[in-house]
Amino acid sequence: MSTSPDLAGSEEAHRKPRPHGAAPADGRSVRIGTLVPLTRPGWAAAGRHLLAGLDLAAREVNEAGGIAGRPVELVVRDTAADPGRAEKAVEELVHLGVAALAGEYHSVVARAAAARAEALGLPFLCSSAVLDALTDRPSERVARLAPAQSHGWRVYADFLLGAGHDRIAVAADPSVYWAAGTGILRDRITPRGGTLVELDLRTLTPEQVCDRLAADGATALLLLAGHPDPAVPIVRAVRRDHRLAGVLIGAPAGQPELADWAALLGEDGAGVPFLRYLPERLGPLGTRVGAALRERLGEEPSFVAFEGYDTVTVLAELLRSHGTDRDRIAAGWPQVAVEGTRGPVRFSRAPGTGVWQWVWAPVQVADRDPADPGRFRVLHTG
Structure with missing residues (x-):
């Protein structure tokens, strides 16, 4: 995984930790747009954990051969908890050719990103935001891993x-x-x-x-x-x-x-x-991933880091089975069946949410x- 050329060469990138990975930004990679809060007033600690999980999963996907031989590249954008900044990032990522959008922690920011993704035809798997009404109307392109706020x-x-x-x-x-x-x-x-x-x-x-x-x-x-x-x-x-x-x-x-x-x-x-949003006991996958995240972060990984890992795991499965066409990816939510770090992940239409929802992550x-x-x-x- 790598950042995109424009971010990698910017002054902003030099102030932030660069994600690790093997994918060059040369047109061969399968790009996933990634929204995370890395600077204030966003909760940067949560963003760091989210990105660590996303990045670890992308690296493991690439080590296993990528997507039909093509490496995954996370194109990372800092939302700083700003809905307007997130909307602009989604527009930029669409033009950069990402196959799907992932991430975000703050609910109000994720809601803004979901609206732009829906309008621009970009599949979006929201990692951590819980606001029930993530979209104004039912969406076929937006899915979510975190449980709805009303449930938790x-x-x-x-x-x-x-x-x-x-x-x-x-x-x-x-x-x-x-x-x-x-x-x-x-x-x-x-x-x-x-x-x-x-x-x-x-x-x-x-x-x-x-x-x-x-x-x-x-x-x-x-x-x-x-x-x-x-x-x-x-x-x-x-x-x-x-x-x-x-x-x-x-x-x-x-x-x-x-x-x-x-x-x-x-x-x-x-x-x-x-x-x-963790089970009382992690299974073998969760235990292995938790140890890897602990080493990366230098501290105990939060549930947010596990959400990040599961996000890329789900998207990689969709990309393998449905290719990189955005419409085909969006049509694939109901067919997803993936073993995540916190249990089997499947999506359905939960009442009141308007999105494809994992029902439910452990609470x-x-x-x-x-x-x-x-x-x-x-x-x-x-």
Whole structure:
């Protein structure tokens, strides 16, 4: 795998780690457009893990002979969590002749990329974004590996209720993604006797969040907010407020999974339940890939890295069986049957999503062990 000539020669490329691989950008390769957040305000740590998984799978495909003897080339573009930048990248990648589009972590960015891919006739396998409405209308060209937000966040709501939390505060940034999450939680919690209290982070400082929590009596605070800001300052403020000693902090979007959360918060970041998409035990493939990713990353691979690996594995199978014609690739989603790192991957039409969906990746609620923040505990599965 290699980057495309224009990115490889740019100043931007010299500031970023270059993906590894064997494929030259000489017209012989099968190109896959790849969207990842590598710079802020995107969550660059998640982008690094996603790219590591994508890259590892591409290298293994090439070592096994590529696609009908042609090497796979990932043409990587940094979205920086910017929907407009992602749209322009999709347009550029179409002109560069990519056979398909892969990747992206941020839901709002993936939604913008999916719209352009659909309009331009480009098959798109979304790796990590979970927003249910990834497209405005049903799409035949867009597929997704990550479980829909409504599926995962209902599991998270069940965990909270099962743990005895029936008055829950949500501290949320304004966005389509966070608003959708709040709605899913409310719809799951209130019919079962719980209450959801919304705190608007546009108007509240971390200290004011603490004051509202102390006055309200909520036993759990969910951070539906960006990382590191404002999530990290809020965690620190709550942990240091003696009035809130018994309040559970939760982060359903998965912020505590990545090492930068632990590096910034240390012990304060432990005991914060989050969603991740891994089985309780990895099979032989997942174990082997996990070891390879650990060596590449220099840290424990997150579920995002496994999503990246599975993305290229699925696309390689489609390319082998359907060739590089974009229409034929898009028509192949319902025929895919691939052994992924986290189980067999098949796609179907899940109600409410509008895309071809893996139903479902395994879902865990986990946290970092307060006795050892480098170790994860599985608290609930769904």
